[in-house]
Amino acid sequence: MPGEFEQIDWVRRRVGSHPRVPLGIGDDAALVRLSSDPGTLVTVDMLMEGTDFTFPPATPRLAGRKALAVNLSDIAAMAGRPVACVVSVALPRGRGIEFARELHLGIEELAREFDVAIAGGDTNSWDGPLVVSATVFGETVPPGPIRRSGAQPGDWIFVTGSCGGSIHGRHLTFTPRVREALALHSAVSLHAMIDVSDGLAADLHHILDESRVGAVVEAAAIPIHSDVRDNGTTPLEHALGDGEDFELIFTVSPEDGAKLFADDSLKSGLTRIGTIAQVGVRELHGADGSVSPLLRRGWEHTL
Amino acid sequence: MPGEFEQIDWVRRRVGSHPRVPLGIGDDAALVRLSSDPGTLVTVDMLMEGTDFTFPPATPRLAGRKALAVNLSDIAAMAGRPVACVVSVALPRGRGIEFARELHLGIEELAREFDVAIAGGDTNSWDGPLVVSATVFGETVPPGPIRRSGAQPGDWIFVTGSCGGSIHGRHLTFTPRVREALALHSAVSLHAMIDVSDGLAADLHHILDESRVGAVVEAAAIPIHSDVRDNGTTPLEHALGDGEDFELIFTVSPEDGAKLFADDSLKSGLTRIGTIAQVGVRELHGADGSVSPLLRRGWEHTL
Numbered sequence: 001m002p003g004e005f006e007q008i009d010w011v012r013r014r015v016g017s018h019p020r021v022p023l024g025i026g027d028d029a030a031l032v033r034l035s036s037d038p039g040t041l042v043t044v045d046m047l048m049e050g051t052d053f054t055f056p057p058a059t060p061r062l063a064g065r066k067a068l069a070v071n072l073s074d075i076a077a078m079a080g081r082p083v084a085c086v087v088s089v090a091l092p093r094g095r096g097i098e099f100a101r102e103l104h105l106g107i108e109e110l111a112r113e114f115d116v117a118i119a120g121g122d123t124n125s126w127d128g129p130l131v132v133s134a135t136v137f138g139e140t141v142p143p144g145p146i147r148r149s150g151a152q153p154g155d156w157i158f159v160t161g162s163c164g165g166s167i168h169g170r171h172l173t174f175t176p177r178v179r180e181a182l183a184l185h186s187a188v189s190l191h192a193m194i195d196v197s198d199g200l201a202a203d204l205h206h207i208l209d210e211s212r213v214g215a216v217v218e219a220a221a222i223p224i225h226s227d228v229r230d231n232g233t234t235p236l237e238h239a240l241g242d243g244e245d246f247e248l249i250f251t252v253s254p255e256d257g258a259k260l261f262a263d264d265s266l267k268s269g270l271t272r273i274g275t276i277a278q279v280g281v282r283e284l285h286g287a288d289g290s291v292s293p294l295l296r297r298g299w300e301h302t303l
Numbered sequence: 304m305p306g307e308f309e310q311i312d313w314v315r316r317r318v319g320s321h322p323r324v325p326l327g328i329g330d331d332a333a334l335v336r337l338s339s340d341p342g343t344l345v346t347v348d349m350l351m352e353g354t355d356f357t358f359p360p361a362t363p364r365l366a367g368r369k370a371l372a373v374n375l376s377d378i379a380a381m382a383g384r385p386v387a388c389v390v391s392v393a394l395p396r397g398r399g400i401e402f403a404r405e406l407h408l409g410i411e412e413l414a415r416e417f418d419v420a421i422a423g424g425d426t427n428s429w430d431g432p433l434v435v436s437a438t439v440f441g442e443t444v445p446p447g448p449i450r451r452s453g454a455q456p457g458d459w460i461f462v463t464g465s466c467g468g469s470i471h472g473r474h475l476t477f478t479p480r481v482r483e484a485l486a487l488h489s490a491v492s493l494h495a496m497i498d499v500s501d502g503l504a505a506d507l508h509h510i511l512d513e514s515r516v517g518a519v520v521e522a523a524a525i526p527i528h529s530d531v532r533d534n535g536t537t538p539l540e541h542a543l544g545d546g547e548d549f550e551l552i553f554t555v556s557p558e559d560g561a562k563l564f565a566d567d568s569l570k571s572g573l574t575r576i577g578t579i580a581q582v583g584v585r586e587l588h589g590a591d592g593s594v595s596p597l598l599r600r601g602w603e604h605t606l
Contacts (some may be wrong), residue, residue, distance in 0.1 A: 003604060003605050023342075026451070027450050028377040028451070029344040029378055030344070031345075031443070032342050032345050033340075033343075034339060035339060037339075038325060038334065039324075039325055039336045040335050040336075041334055042387075042389055042391070042440075043333070044423065044438060045391065046392065046434070046483075048431065050429065087347070088436045100606050119345055121347060122348050122349050127353070133349060133391045135345075135389060136332075137345075147330050185579075195331060210330070238423035271415075294509050300306040301394075302305065303305045303394055303399060303402070303428055
């Protein structure tokens with residue numbers, strides 16, 4: 001029966017050495033070179049089989065990939081540069097070492113794409129479904145991390161890409177917006193940013209809550225992904241509420257908003273969906289002049 | 304129905320601010336001040352209900368405590384000082400917000416005891432058992448981290464405390480040997496160190512493997528914990544094989560070994576269990592002069 005140590009040895013040989021990781025896999029803890037000033041970005045996400053993916057359509061490789069990708073998306077949302085990760089996993093006993101290896105390969109492939117060092121991990125098995133938790137470390141990029149709390153009335157609200165329907169497969173294959181975030185961060189003064197995990201409306205509400213502001217969103221402007229299927233819930237509702245788009249919502253001054261639209265390389269894929277308003281205003285404006293409340297919608301784990 | 308955001312807000316208010324954490328709970332990632340030179344110690348451990356604890360005799364508070372404690376033990380095994388952590392959790396849906404809060408309180412109490420900042424986390428619920436994964440960051444302490452790979456033939460092998468029988472409750476309540484490790488690290492030149500998670504024999508084998516050396520262990524010297532029950536497996540076998548003692552195994556030169564025995568404050572609780580030998584020698588010596596192979600025993604997750 002293959003065991004954890006055979007798997008750990010295999011991963012250790014594959015991963016090799018990395019300049020960021022003076023001591024890697026094979027001891028009680030890794031030693032990782034991280035930034036002390038102003039600090040290191042740290043994010044963690046746990047994915048569970050049956051909630052965050054199912055087999056099929058997911059494969060262990062896609063599950064591993066997603067476990068890292070959702071965390072890279074969080075680093076992107078802070079306008080940071082991901083540098084290293086550690087991964088803990090509860091493997092369903094009896095699915096074999098090939099399952100464990102495919103899971104690792106999904107992590108490794110995305111880690112290589114973004115030059116993220118795999119510094120260590122914890123390999124377990126049990127009689128339950130797959131659970132995988134990744135912790136990702138990132139560097140801040142001057143002038144510093146972008147928080148949810150910096151939106152100001154009058155700011156233009158943008159979203160990268162389009163939203164809705166990710167459940168049909170995109171939630172497993174999306175590319176985290178790390179490069180886009182860094183390009184935006186170097187071009188303009190980002191006031192607030194978040195990635196769309198709970199849903200476009202719910203995550204915009206997180207910005208509004210933390211910034212103590214309101215927003216007016218133009219329904220007609222919401223970029224609806226071609227993955228959305230019209231199934232009783234309207235395409236607009238899908239785009240606002242589906243979640244796991246892993247696009248970025250951000251706000252900038254109108255001047256910087258105009259600057260983005262004037263730059264062909266930056267404006268690609270960007271959509272202005274509304275304007276930050278005074279606190280208390282949370283409105284969805286229809287093309288017909290209708291005004292409805294901007295509902296929170298979106299995913300929340302119930303306890 | 305209480306949800307993740309109510310719980311996150313509650314944790315955020317409790318945890319407050321910490322000088323190590325310029326940006327804490329409430330954004331896409333935390334910002335944590337970590338050491339860049341020579342690096343930051345990073346360790347992660349995932350615990351699963353049914354494998355690492357069961358309810359009862361465990362409580363959610365003890366499960367949370369253990370999730371942090373096993374990681375602090377890993378930092379101790381590197382002779383490091385723990386400074387911060389992040390925790391991801393899959394909560395069994397329907398056990399209520401009190402369960403989630405108790406889990407947090409178990410983490411928080413131990414974190415305060417060791418001045419470990421709780422920098423962030425990920426709160427999920429699902430229809431499965433409790434899974435909790437903690438990632439802990441530590442500072443190295445001069446002259447640097449102690450690896451598994453530094454044992455040298457002739458070294459004396461020590462263990463802190465005594466081993467075996469932790470399953471009867473100690474695996475939930477042990478105090479990680481952080482303070483002991485730091486005291487030893489400042490007093491002598493530690494050559495190799497590991498914490499006893501898989502089992503005294505198995506974890507000693509990890510030192511031997513990584514150091515490419517052998518060992519002679521004196522059976523009569525093995526400190527057997529009073530928790531061990533004589534139930535067909537001998538007390539010695541329990542002490543060598545049970546695991547989850549979270550004591551430290553370390554090796555030092557004979558000169559430093561003698562120095563430890565000469566210091567009343569350091570020698571308390573320490574036992575010399577044997578001597579590092581040339582590679583190829585892995586022997587258990589009985590009090591009657593018998594020589595048997597030093598078996599690996601111990602826990603391994605099968606895949």
